[in-house]
Amino acid sequence: MSTIAPLAAPPPAFDAARVRRDFPILEQRVNGRPLVYLDSAASGQRPLPVLRAVEHYETRCHANVHRGVHALSQAATEAFEGARERVRRFINAASAREIVFVRGTTEAINLVAQSFGRARLASGDEILITALEHHANIVPWQMLCEQTGAALRVAPIDRRGELDLERFLELLSPRTRLVAVAHVSNALGTVLPVKQIADAAHARGAVVLIDGAQAIPHSRIDVRDLGCDFYAFSGHKLYAPTGIGVLYGREELLAAMPPWQGGGDMIRTVSFEKSTYNDLPWKFEAGTPNISGAVGLAAAMDYVEDLGLAAIAGHEQRLLELATAGLARIAGIRIIGTAARKASVLSFTMEGCHPHDLGTILDAEGVAIRTGHHCAMPVMTFFDIPATARASFGCYNTEEDVEALLAALAKAAEVFG
């Protein structure tokens, strides 16, 4: 018997069943079965505090921002700029001027490609990405390469879905102007060593963008600790509404970048001879923004911080381990993506049963998973498969959800056995 008393009581177990009750959409039945939602990597659901914050804004505060002296316009501006400050705190940016509201990760990456990249890159320059990127972190760079003559380089992954860091470092050269990598792979779940990547890229003088779409709901993001220049994410992966996302950019870089879209709100003065532009971050926010989306995003950040990001991550990791072990017991299942560090994504195939058929069979059992190429066709090509089935976990998933997944897979094996 130990004579040393524990310093503190162990942390209370994460009560996913209670969390689940915050998400009214999960209460329904689908195809006669209780809904088991395992598609949070595609889009998370919204908890009541987010829905209420949006409703409060829409029913009490809405008007256009930055424009009026009337009470509602001021309330809306306060809510919108308050949300920006909330985002700054959430990712520990140095200043709210570094927080640009966009539609989502895709728009954030396109903004960097067109505003940062187009003016600075030229023939002979290189952009370095990895082989596990989502199409949103491939195609904007291909478009930029076509426009500027720069070349796209791709660091390979291995059979486990891990980045080949050695090859990555070899491909990093004085010609590399920009490194754009996922923090977490949406198709494989791999967590990339982004801090190490950022350090290595900076040592070569390259600028670093991290696609954080899949990382933001699963870990505490500290952009200054990561040392990245740009960090992009979408609100809807973090239990906020769709159509709102964030581009974080280091102030020094954003200040030097030209506006991307022109219009209202992004200007200081306009004349037919010449217009001058607004300060950061509004220089990059032409037109009326998604105000209620920003309010919902701020509420979602409050929500996950109240639950505790580390507690959520720990819970999801347990579910991932449970599901991984369960899948390993089903004959014919092949897990795609077996990296040492994974977050909340479980991609797999079943011998003799196409992922599309799996998706239909699971849906009939009330289990919602994603099937297809997950907007990562090069990953499918690498593993020589047309598609995978993907289960992904959020803060509201329970061990019962994992059991339902395994039971539904057994049913699929029965149909196609």
Place this chain on the structure above:
Amino acid sequence: MDLKELYRDVILDHNRRPRNFGTLVPSDAHAEGHNPLCGDQLTVWLRMKDGAIEDIRFEGKGCAISTASASLMTEAVKGKDKAAVLALYGSIHALLTQQNAVPDASLGKLAALSGVREFPARVKCASLCWHTLGAALECSAALECSAALECSTATVTTE
């Protein structure tokens, strides 16, 4: 929603052992079909004689519905001319999309696909092969007009 209605024994059998699977050499025409939504891909090869399909093969990667539908189609269209194929496609399309469609006798084993209509997301899987066959027939018709044409391809996506 009854899975047994969708995955009938005939469907599962044709998925496991697709008929007329492979390439056809020589062929008069071929076409490639692609469903970008799910990544299904298939190629249909045709050999024509006197305006009718003398032989047909298909090859590709797809789900059970897509593979079985293509396999059943190849069995059903052999010996048929373009007009007869189009008429058959009309019947199949009605079967796949109309709730109250009663399979007419001309469909034969293709009637096994009737369960698909309960699963609207899967109708495209079943119709991909028919669109591809249509493209291959167009291709073969063009060849008749111009013997100098090499066997060409057509890529279709589903509706």
